[in-house]
Amino acid sequence: MNLAAQLWLTSSSDFYLPGYGQLRKSERWTASRMRVLYWSDGLICWQVNAYLIYRRRSGSAVSTVNTYASELSLFIRFMSDSGLRIEDVCDDVLVSFSDWLLQRKTASGSHINRLILRVISFLEWYQSILVGKRLVGSLGQGAQVTISLRMMKSQRGMARVRTQHHSMVPGSVARTVRPISSTVISVLLDTCEWAAKTHFRRSRDRCMLVLLADSGIRREELTWIRVSDVVEAASAERKLAVRTSKRKGNPYRLIPISGETLNMLLEYIDVTRAIQVRKLKRKHRDFKDEGWLFCTRTGSKMAPSSISQLFSDLREESGVTERVSAHMLRHRYITLQVMARLRLLNGRGIIGVEALTTVLSKVASLSGHSSLESMWRYVDWAYDELEIEHTDSANVADEALDVIERLIGEAENSSNVFLTESLTIVRDALSQLGMKSYELPSVVAHSLRGSASQTRDN
Known part of the structure; x- marks a missing residue:
């Protein structure tokens, strides 16, 4: 098991949870490909695994249970790195866990909050099998993790109760997710x-x-x-x-x-x-x-x-x-769409704010974005990809020119005038193509997007 990459192993396709013999074939006990969590040192995390078994026996699908396992594995890794036991969790630990997730820059604010709620849900279950410990509770109950319940209304006007904890972050905190290769x-x-x-x-x-x-x-x-x-x-x-x-x-x-x-x-x-x-x-x-x-x-x-x-x-x-993730495929598609349109604009001089805004508007009609403000990052990514692409093509062109130069020298040494002239034509044409491959689209609009938005606002 690669503990640096993940903290779980997957059961076999014919695995069943322990149960009564006559009920073993019941759908309730099947756990095909269900995950088993471990601590970073390789020891099995029996507390979380017991919770996962409880969720499966309560009717949750194996795919749902595996999602819980993935979410809780981050918490287990944090606890391992901090040298803490599950019984040590308190408000300060959850705050530190939230800060740890923010520093990783791989999860949005709403995702971090979902992970914290998953941990709280696990702790609420875990305290039911502990004696003399109150892990989760409201203010005044002497709990190690203090939560509050907030009544909220949905768009349809239905009221629901939402658990709150002060370790939660604003849902607008962005995560860094680049296009998939x-x-x-x-x-x-x-x-x-x-x-x-x-x-x-x-x-x-x-x-x-x-x-x-x-x-x-x-x-x-x-x-x-x-x-x-x-x-x-x-x-x-x-x-x-x-x-x-x-x-x-x-x-x-x-x-x-x-x-x-x-x-x-x-x-x-x-x-x-x-x-x-x-x-x-x-x-x-x-x-x-x-x-x-x-x-x-x-x-x-x-x-x-x-x-x-x-x-x-x-x-x-x-x-x-x-x-x-599926969203990284979306990032890749949008980046490629922007790249294709930048190539079409290449050779027309500097690409200004208006031209690039038109490009993003056309791409937004395909991607379903309601606002262009969140799309400027794709210009940066597209330009990065174009730079790599043009660098690679330039290197190939240089290697091809070296081969042509050697062939011209051999043709001159053998006094083959026709071959020398033909190779010279090929060399000159390849040089022109190479010069074009070095020309990156002059994209300056993405650096001016702040002033452009101010102009529109004014």
Whole structure:
């Protein structure tokens, strides 16, 4: 087990929780691929594992339990690094844990708060099996972790109770998530081929990864796509209609997809998905296909959290050590879209604020962004990628010119005038191409975006 990368092992595909012999085959006791947590020193963390077993026996899906395991593994790593026991957790420890998560710069404020709430939920369960200890409670109850309950109303007017702790941070605290590399995408796609337990899962998961990379859509938007949307895209110039999340009314937007991706989706629909639907209809007479493109093995609509779990599982199975997520595929897609439009503007002089704002507006129509302010970072990322790309092409051009120069010298030594003149023409043409490859788009607008926004405000 690589304890530096993760603090859990995964059970086998036929693993069952301990239970009564006659109930062992019950769905309640199955725990296929369920995670087991360890401390950083390799000792098993029985407290968290007991909590995970409790959640599974209470009806939580294995994928949900594994999500809890991933979240709590960060807490266990922090406790290990701090030399603390779970019984030592108090308000100050949770504050330190929150600061530790902020320093990692890999989680947003809302994600950090969710991790803290998961820890509190675990501690509330854990204190039920302790004697003489009050780990979590309200002010005045003598608890080590003091929480408060706040009544909040949703957009639909429904009241709900939310747990609060002073270690929580503003949800607007941003996290640093860069685009995923093409190499990691290839590794994840290859992992889909052998990690999935069924042909349906293998085909479905691969199609989901390809579509996320080829369209830049969000997790929730992916779960909203229906079979009919793909069929209509095949007859609508390969433009897929996608409902936009995080926008009022969830309006549709059209996203061009490649013919190769569209054919892959159509084959998945006509073969793999169709076979799964027929199996479900034979097994359940009252089964009705709701038409979701990426359904679960029971035919129901997938949850966005299941997509996050897929990336977590693929990362674990493939041995990839860097962060991977569905949103990083979205970052990559948007960055490539900006790069393509910067190339088109290359050679027209300096790219100013107005031109680059137009570029971002066009990309926003594909990505579903409601504001351009959050898109300026993609210009920085695109420029970084272009610089690497142009540096690589310049190195290749230099190597090719060296070979041509040697060939010209050999042709001159052998008095082959025709070959010398031909190679000279090739050298001059290659030199011109090399000079063009060194010319980066002159992008200055992203450094002026602050003054540009002030001008618009005024």
